[in-house]
Amino acid sequence: MDYSFLIDLLRLKQEITPLEKDILDTWNELQKNPFDMDSANKQILSNKISHPDIALMVNALPTTIAKPQNQVTEVDNRYILQCQLTFLAGKEMEEQGYGK
Numbered sequence: 001m002d003y004s005f006l007i008d009l010l011r012l013k014q015e016i017t018p019l020e021k022d023i024l025d026t027w028n029e030l031q032k033n034p035f036d037m038d039s040a041n042k043q044i045l046s047n048k049i050s051h052p053d054i055a056l057m058v059n060a061l062p063t064t065i066a067k068p069q070n071q072v073t074e075v076d077n078r079y080i081l082q083c084q085l086t087f088l089a090g091k092e093m094e095e096q097g098y099g100k
Contacts, residue, residue: 003023003027003085003089006023006089006092007023007024007027010023010024011024018050019051019088019091019092019095020092022046022047022050022051022088023085023088023089023092025043025046026043026047026081026084026085026088027085029043029081030078030081030082030085035074035077035078037072037074037077040074040077040078040081041069041072041077043081044077044080044081044084047084047088051084051087051088051091054084054087054088054091057083057087058080058083058084058087061083063079064079064080064083
């Protein structure tokens with residue numbers, strides 16, 4: 001899914017909510033080139049702490065595979081960030097009344 005419209009709207013806001021900040025931070029993490037594994041891990045952990053409901057949804061996906069930290073690849077972290085972004089954006093849409 002293309003989130004650029006949502007991202008552009010959030011960037012225009014004068015004040016953003018913690019959820020909106022997490023959306024922007026997750027988006028920005030995915031855009032980094034080269035990809036920064038340490039920074040990505042911090043964002044993933046931050047999202048898990050701030051949104052345990054989303055962490056549970058990501059973990060419940062059949063395509064999510066638990067691995068020891070030393071075996072996690074860039075592809076794995078990108079996958080988790082993308083899933084988190086999808087669920088964070090859905091949560092934002094729901095809070096704004098678009099999911100009803």
